[in-house]
Amino acid sequence: MGERIGVFVCHCGTNIAGVVDVKRVAEELADYPGVAYSTDYTYMCSDPGQNLVKDAIKKHKLTGVIVAACSPTLHEATFRRAGTAAGMNQYQVEIANIREQCSWVHRDNKEAATEKAIRTIKIMVEKARLDEALDPISVPMTPRALVVGGGIAGIQAALDIANAGHEVVLVEKSASIGGHMAQLSETFPTLDCSQCIMTPKMVEVAQHPKVKLMTYSEVDDVSGYVGNFKVRIRKKAAYVNRDVCTGCGLCIEKCPATTPSEFDEQLADRKAIYTPFPQAVPNKPVLDAEHCTYFLKDGKCGICAKVCPLDCIDYEQKDEFIDFEVGAIVVATGYDLYPIENLGEYGGGKYPDVVTSLQFERMLSASGPTGGEILRPSDGEVPKEVVFLTCCGSRDTESHLPYCSKICCMYLTKHAMLYKHNVHEGQAYVFYMDVRTGGKGYEEFYTRAAEEDDVLYIRGKVSKIFEEDGKVMVWGVDTLSGKKIEIAADMAVLGLATIPNQSAAKLANMLKIHADEWGFLSEAHPKLRPVESLTPGFYLAGSAQGPKDIPESVAQASAAASKVAALFAETEYHREPIIAVIDEDTCAGCRVCVSVCPYDAAEFDDEKKVARIKEAICEGCGVCIAACPSGSAQQKNLTDEQLYKMVSAALEV
């Protein structure tokens, strides 16, 4: 055999050399079959170290390189580049990990560590002897992005991608973009009006020439892979020709049917034909057939159609399906509040004066159902004492959710402060477990609430709330003084936990992207790849990935957008070629691979009656290879033959 393998043993200072006898390792490997050159060096990743590898490749006409050093996650790319620079195929450069998996864990037995290092390198030599020269897989790139969710994260991501010069399809399930941020009154820690800073962005994204805005629409189907997704959008029947409608509002005014408003968190009613809020974008109504008299009573109504000056009402309208090809998908589906019904000890939603945090936002909002006045839902009186509760469902491993919802400490502080600005003689109490103010200007904001607005923070979790004599009785404790506390309050506001948008769970399944056990989408790496999904081509923005406040959502959205822009900078996308391949000559066409592939990368060729792997989609997970009964499916550069020889080397048999 003509292999000429080079072995380069790194000392990593004393990280490796302090435990492993690197000289002996290099000497033993020099005599191993197939090895043409073997040496050691203090820091192989340094420039002189890399030059040592490059020079040896040329001088000794090496056909493969083993760098025995740290984990391949750190420097595999470094040495592959060095190999390429010296004219070697990068997939014939291999790493033998003798640091994390050897010297670091066997400090107390240097002799055995040296033996293990030798064997680890021999394993990789056996692999390298059969490594083929491979090329990265090139797939064409469609430079158009799909952004799912029209809240602040989705809007920001869409704007940034569009401003980088790429087309964007922005899909929002409700009738207007804006998301939860449009519902908020003022925003911590600066107290600027949420709608005032939100609406210009909504208008900008709607008018952007590169953005195709699709409201009242949902993602129906997604297929394909990075660079080449095919998406089908379902444009829900609005029963209004929204292309012609001018948003005059006459239909809304005359509509006789009402139902609780989702935007106002059920504190006020909306019509059956409606725009969610006055600054809606687009400011054109949709008709909600579930609450419309025309639909409920077999055509007995039709007032909206009669009053519309432009004949926009179309009761026969059907859902429409529109297909797009996109290269990347940003998921920004946002959050919901943990259901109040789950908190029976706080009334579970049956006490009118125990409200959710989003309901209180609507009360504070100048455009809300009370015009910005704080009034008790039960009798419309101004509440003199209001209790705010953090951790309603959060940080409760036994009965609810284990995680911290992150934003509640701050928004309840804001609520308490704004309540005091509204009701000067009122008293606000905040029950807390820890006040978490990790953000710029947040601690100062909390201090301001406690010192200037006399908000009384009480350290303890409320055990129950019940109604008594027209009051909401709050039973808590102050663990700082050890006193059990009872407050006869006029109102209580629950800082309900943040959970992922419940209607987005289906979407994550359809997209085949990972989520944690609570449904928050998983990032590829918790520190170093926080805005990407593990599945190539998918990016995460906002609370869909985990509880986030506005600045963080915007930052993550912009980060995701820059990742998309970088992806679109190339006309082709290059993928690792370490994937499955099927030998057509031996494939029996049993289709086991097709059924087990989690990425839909294995397909069946009906003409040849054999299975085939779609190169651009295969992630190289190896499931089909393990499942294939005839051994026809093989992983490139990790074939059965290679694995057999590697195991033999490991066992020295």
Added chain:
Amino acid sequence: MKLRLTADMLVDEVLERVETLSGQKLRACYQCGRCSAGCPVVEEMDIIPSEVIRLLQLGQVDEVLSSKTIWICASCLQCASRCPKGVEFSSICDALRAIVLRTRLATPKIDADGLTRVMMSDAPQMGVVGALRKLNG
């Protein structure tokens, strides 16, 4: 013991006097406990300094005024020098003592003439001065 908190309790007249006399803002204390942790005489107190402030934040004036703590405080200012929020517990103690002395006339005062030579020689000088200052307003 259950404490029924009301807004009225939190705007108590005595509390306001404590803040005025001491020049300290009670709500500024965020209960880190550093005053209690560094106090050299905390072992002798029935309520630790940070808890005194907490009780005042909760409007529990009587409990504080009847505590031993306010008389045990030696006014060494260790707490004041270390407080991260600039709240001087020692000044609050001064105020609390003043309130007791001014409102409870029955509080026995020390008669300087009645101090015997033996008492004077046994007691530390700072203690005698402090006692006279504290108990005679």
